[in-house]
Amino acid sequence: MRKPFLLTLLALALATAAPLRAQDPEASDAAKRPMPVGPLRRDWEAARDLHSAANPAQIRVTHMDLDLKADFAKRILEGSVRVSLKKADENLTTLLLDTRELEIQSVEAGTGGKAWTKAEFQLNAATPFLGAALQITVPKGADQVRIAYRTSPAASGLQWLSPAQTAGKKQPFMFSQSQAIHARSWVPCQDSPAVRVTFTARIRTPKGLRAVMGAKNPPPGPKLGDYRFTMEKPIPSYLLALAIGDLDFRALGKRTGVYAEPSMLAKSAKELTDTERMVAAAEKLYGPYAWGRYDLLVLPPSFPFGGMENPRLTFATPTILAGDKSLVSLVAHELAHSWSGNLVTNATWRDFWLNEGFTTYVERRIVEALYGRERADMEAVLGYNSLQGELKSFAARDQVLHIDLAGRDPDDGMTDIPYEKGCLFLRSLEETFGRPAFDAWLKGWFQRGAFTSRTTADLEQDLTDTLFKANPDKAATVHLAEWIKAPGLPDGAPRPESKAFAAVDGLAKTWSGGEGRADALPGKTWSTQEWLRFLDALPADLSLDRMKELDRAFGLTERGNAEIAHRWLLLAVRHRYEAAYPRLERYLVAIGRRKLIKPLYEELAKTPEGKLMAIDIYRKARPGYHPIAQASLDPILGWKP
Ligand code: BES
Ligand code: ZN
Numbered sequence: 001m002r003k004p005f006l007l008t009l010l011a012l013a014l015a016t017a018a019p020l021r022a023q024d025p026e027a028s029d030a031a032k033r034p035m036p037v038g039p040l041r042r043d044w045e046a047a048r049d050l051h052s053a054a055n056p057a058q059i060r061v062t063h064m065d066l067d068l069k070a071d072f073a074k075r076i077l078e079g080s081v082r083v084s085l086k087k088a089d090e091n092l093t094t095l096l097l098d099t100r101e102l103e104i105q106s107v108e109a110g111t112g113g114k115a116w117t118k119a120e121f122q123l124n125a126a127t128p129f130l131g132a133a134l135q136i137t138v139p140k141g142a143d144q145v146r147i148a149y150r151t152s153p154a155a156s157g158l159q160w161l162s163p164a165q166t167a168g169k170k171q172p173f174m175f176s177q178s179q180a181i182h183a184r185s186w187v188p189c190q191d192s193p194a195v196r197v198t199f200t201a202r203i204r205t206p207k208g209l210r211a212v213m214g215a216k217n218p219p220p221g222p223k224l225g226d227y228r229f230t231m232e233k234p235i236p237s238y239l240l241a242l243a244i245g246d247l248d249f250r251a252l253g254k255r256t257g258v259y260a261e262p263s264m265l266a267k268s269a270k271e272l273t274d275t276e277r278m279v280a281a282a283e284k285l286y287g288p289y290a291w292g293r294y295d296l297l298v299l300p301p302s303f304p305f306g307g308m309e310n311p312r313l314t315f316a317t318p319t320i321l322a323g324d325k326s327l328v329s330l331v332a333h334e335l336a337h338s339w340s341g342n343l344v345t346n347a348t349w350r351d352f353w354l355n356e357g358f359t360t361y362v363e364r365r366i367v368e369a370l371y372g373r374e375r376a377d378m379e380a381v382l383g384y385n386s387l388q389g390e391l392k393s394f395a396a397r398d399q400v401l402h403i404d405l406a407g408r409d410p411d412d413g414m415t416d417i418p419y420e421k422g423c424l425f426l427r428s429l430e431e432t433f434g435r436p437a438f439d440a441w442l443k444g445w446f447q448r449g450a451f452t453s454r455t456t457a458d459l460e461q462d463l464t465d466t467l468f469k470a471n472p473d474k475a476a477t478v479h480l481a482e483w484i485k486a487p488g489l490p491d492g493a494p495r496p497e498s499k500a501f502a503a504v505d506g507l508a509k510t511w512s513g514g515e516g517r518a519d520a521l522p523g524k525t526w527s528t529q530e531w532l533r534f535l536d537a538l539p540a541d542l543s544l545d546r547m548k549e550l551d552r553a554f555g556l557t558e559r560g561n562a563e564i565a566h567r568w569l570l571l572a573v574r575h576r577y578e579a580a581y582p583r584l585e586r587y588l589v590a591i592g593r594r595k596l597i598k599p600l601y602e603e604l605a606k607t608p609e610g611k612l613m614a615i616d617i618y619r620k621a622r623p624g625y626h627p628i629a630q631a632s633l634d635p636i637l638g639w640k641p
Helices: 005-017 027-031 262-271 275-286 329-336 349-371 373-393 416-433 435-448 456-465 480-485 499-512 528-537 544-554 562-574 578-590 594-604 608-624 627-637
Strands: 035-037 040-042 059-071 076-087 094-099 103-111 114-118 121-123 132-137 144-150 158-161 173-176 196-204 210-213 226-236 242-245 248-251 256-260 294-298 313-316 344-346 452-454
Touching: 059 094, 094 144, 103 121, 103 132, 132 144, 196 210, 196 242, 210 226, 248 262, 256 262, 256 275, 262 294, 275 294, 275 329, 275 349, 275 435, 294 329, 313 329, 329 349, 344 349, 349 373, 349 416, 349 456, 373 416, 373 499, 373 528, 416 435, 416 480, 435 456, 456 480, 499 528, 528 562, 544 578, 562 578, 562 594, 578 594, 578 608, 594 608, 594 627, 608 627
Parallel strands: 059 196, 256 294, 294 313, 344 452
Antiparallel strands: 035 040, 059 076, 076 144, 094 132, 103 114, 103 144, 121 132, 158 173, 173 242, 196 226, 210 242, 248 256
16 A cells, blocks of 8 residues: 555544544534535534535545446456545535545646646555445545545455356356445445435456446446446435456347346346336336436356345345245345335435335335235235344344444344335334325435435434325324334334235144144145245154155255245254255355355354354365355354464
């Protein structure tokens, strides 16, 4: 890192002497002045983001122009970002950007894209999981800053895959995952969901690889290694996304399509044929899709999440490719974020439930529109069941929608509370006000807040001014504060039900109690959701003989459906069904989706022999896992990186 010696000294002195905000003499004054963002007046202090060191209230980044080259040998991105600035006051000169493990090579300031001169900068001391603030002095009159930098091979927001970790086995692969605060590990930026930027990008790759971004992508021509992107709508940094690999494209509909490795493309396209209809269903409910195209990228199996709603290009795990479209509610979910999240964005990570609770609600409405009420109900019950488990085991403060994340990694907030409790809250409003009134309100919420970031308080205000004002009697029955600020569920909270599940529950009970043979169960006719319910409903004291019998009748150990296999393998560990252990190992080595593998390691770690086996498997599997997955698995296995 090239940094003037005096600046290094200054940085050291400042880092030990005072907290970041106090270093900037202009900060306190300007922070008091609210700054307009979109149609809403945003009071930056009210929406204070504990997970960003940036100072958008003073100098805000409005546009970024990325120019990066991917070096697969070094596993780094290298190049520059040019950021356009808007100052709350012409006299302000300190720009603060978030970074993590970036090597900053030079910083220049310019005016109108010209007159570039070296700018003073310092990289402040790093804070655990937040990274280091890059403090830049922007001369008066300058409106742009250009930063030359390179990423670390260990960047938390990037995963670099060897050819062996891909489907094709010939070319390497790399992908980003910026949410929650990992964008700063590959782009110096104001890494707060309250700051929106437009961007343009040029990405260079080795020939034979294609770069894709959550942006307007070039038409999928030959893989020449030089690609340009634009994102004309302002987006928060957690939606910045890039992937590079041997990727081909296939259209699904007139504005939908899928990118995947060549050998995965046909299977992906077949599974995802309903995507175009999903977009139409969502538009019918919530108004026009604001982003132009909706494409998906099917990633290699180490992708640590099920899906990520990157704008115009959802990133998805290949574990949804069940062969029978039974897991495509994940597409409905990521598509739903095009309204709840990407259009109306949580202003801070405390407000994460505004993204995920709303999205889970919208997801189920899309599923209902395409596949009927029964399917949506089954998925709601599965979610409710999982939520009940967390409500039993979580500390009270972690059961709250408007969660306190002070001093914590925002990724820790990804539990069923924002998703399922948040969704139940919206369902309770739907039940209270009736579907027509509630649907009109929700559509209005998306319209009123389009391209802005909102706090939980903004939501309370909006409800009070609209839906509640128009229906005062019904509003009087809503326990708004309790839903948002209290642990657990309020009395009278909705309790999703499914008729199909009632039948499955009955069979799980009688059969596990010793009645009838496994091959007499109607398992061949069950949907994926019914299977998941059946496996969830089996009692803790199920005998090993019954496990064997079930496996013999339905071949559960060799099931390709990743969700069913997950539940089955969990039972196998719990009941020491050793015949499934080789499959367990293959599963854990092949898949890196955190939600599917973490519970398996946790279950193994409950017994001394299990833990030994887990560590043995982890040794083989860990090199293939994403840094985010590694970070949550290391503590379970006592692994010292
Ligand atoms: N935006 C989330 C993924 C996320 C959340 C990544 C927080 C990092 C931090 C995405 O929309 C999501 O919720 N994915 C779910 C799938 C969904 C069907 C519940 C997942 O990955 O499991
Ligand atoms: Zn989501």
